[in-house]
Amino acid sequence: MGHGWEHQKHGSDLVRQFFQRVSKEKNIDFEDLGSIKDRLYHKKLLIVLDDVDDLDVCNSLLEDRHAWLNSESKVIITSRDQQVIQNSIGDGDEKMIYRLDILKEKKALELFYLHAFKGKAVNQNYKELSEKFVDYAQGLPLALKVLGSQLYLKKEKEKNIFLDIVGFFRGKNENYVKDVLDACYGSSYDIVIEVLVDKCLITKSKDYFGEKSFIILEMHDLLQEIEIKGIFIDDYGIQGEGEIKLDPLVFKKMSSLKLLELSTNYYGQNIPFQLPHGLYSFPIKLRYLQWRGYPSKSLGSKFTLCNLVHLIMPSSQLEKLWDGFQGLKNLKHVNLRYSNKLTCLSNLSRANLCHMDLGFCRSLVELSPLRFHNVHDGKLDLVGCCNLRIVSEMFGNIKLIDLSSTKIEELHSSIGSLKNLHELNLSYCKHLKKLPINICYFESLQVLHMSGCVSIDKFPELPKNIKELDLS
Known part of the structure; x- marks a missing residue:
């Protein structure tokens, strides 16, 4: 274990x-x-x-x-x-009790060289560095193996994927990580991750959520004890008290940037990033964008994120995402939860969504057409969108839809085409007047919540496979 x-x-x-x-x-x-x-x-x-x-x-x-x-x-x-x-x-x-003997300096260096240089001749420039690694490891064989493997990371793709996991994805579900890194580096993720595991740089562990199991990626324990430095923001550019103001062209020269995460929490303090003059654009190669509390009304006047896979902006000030139509065929995960000023959602009928969370977007009135990817656990979360009246066409594999506490009056007819819909939550939809007459043919539907639906006066025949029904 x-x-x-x-x-x-x-x-x-x-x-x-x-x-x-x-x-x-x-x-x-x-x-x-x-x-x-x-x-x-x-x-x-x-x-x-x-x-x-x-x-x-x-x-x-x-x-x-x-x-x-x-x-x-x-x-x-x-x-x-x-x-x-x-x-x-x-x-x-x-x-x-068996006490593991530590290695003498000569043997320790030999073991370190074996993993750091794979038996090749050691450049004189690396000898002093190697001795520091060996001294740090204190003769422990596992430590020498792990540290040697770290030094051996010469291939650019291995190095980049390793740093991406360490910087962004430690403790995350491997399937979630794979979506992003496949978009960054092509379909070589599976091969590279096994190399990193073999080198003891990345570890995999199985975790459980109810009956479901999934793989978690972590960095090796020993490496966590070594200070790893990456990109950071220092006090340059902080104006006033606890505020960072960004120029509209802040990302203009970052054309190769693929992963971007801005956190407003710094050592327990809330330090928001501000865009007082708006934003021109994000880097076009971005695959992963996380910005909690995003401060602008839109994603920029020149928004072109055709490579984006994950868009994570809960509690944002967004009123809309962008103008016009965007062919975001790679977009899979969207989280705009608690974006209280969001009034409309751009057309995502060309996306390949797996999970969309718009919960508690209280100004959202209408939901544009959505296309979900060919997965078995697609989820659409609209709970608490208290002004949402219209949900447009939906297609693809959606397993769970939560429309509780919305103002919808009826469900779009396309819901009948969702062959894998397992759970539908309509609790406290007080304006809902009727269910689709063909709901009895929803063969995969097993959970239906309709407590507080006070405007419905007649129920059609329900599916035979319903296992959980709440009409309180």
Whole structure:
């Protein structure tokens, strides 16, 4: 079990996830633990708790181990804290502890050279640097391997993808990251990420959300302890008190920029970026744009983001995205939640959306046509758009639509073409007068919420596959 455990919360949820992994069952409840432990007792298990730095983790997972681990099963605990190991065995035999010998300087250099230069002759300029790495690693073989692999990153694409993950995507869902980096570097992401994993620079861990599992990308623990410097904003350009004013042409000379994230939170303080004279344009090669609290009314007078994959601007001051039509065929994820001044959404019928979040955009009146990508978990979230009256044509694979607390009076007929629609939330749509007469043919619809729909006086026949229906 990888070091990802240190990021999990303690207690009952940790125990549940632990036994879920050990038993290889997708989803378990506490009522199931007794029977699962009985089955585990009859198996020969090898469990590794790697790089444990908290004794409470061991105690919560293994406190009743004699009830479900037989004499042939083994538990291995690794830690850089000797006290954790000592306390975990309690009064056990001291021989149960194996202390890893550190390497002498000569052997340590040989191991570092092997991973940093792959056995090639070492340039004199690198020898002094190598000795500093070896001194930092203190003779630990894993540290030498990881640091050597870091130095070996010569290929530009590997280096760029590694830095993108470290700077933007640590702890993110791999599928989410893949969407962006495939757009940046072509379809070579899968190959490069495996190289980075093999070099111990990036790690993968499985995480769960209910019954769903997904892969999380992290950087290796040891590298997190090394200061990594990247692009930053210092106090140059800060005017007044806690405010950064940007020129309209701030991105003009950044034509190659592909990833952009501006945060308004700096060490707990809210330091907004301002565009007092508007914005001319974003770099045309942008794939990932995140700007919480974006301060302008639109995305620029010369907006041309044909390569954009992710647009993340919650709590923005946007009134519209752009003028005219944009062929954003790569656009997959849009988050404009709490953009209270947004009155209309530009035509996205050429996009390939996976997820659109417009929740609580309270000035939004009409939703233009939307096209969703061929995925199985497309989501359209319009909850709390309290002035939304018209939802136009929708097509593609949408699994969940949330229209709760909106002013819609009827659903667009195109909703009948959504063959994978699983959940529809119409709660507190007080102006909704009727449902589509063909709703009984929505074969994939299983969840329908309609509490507070006070204007409906007649219901058509509902689909036979409905499992959850709320009419309160």
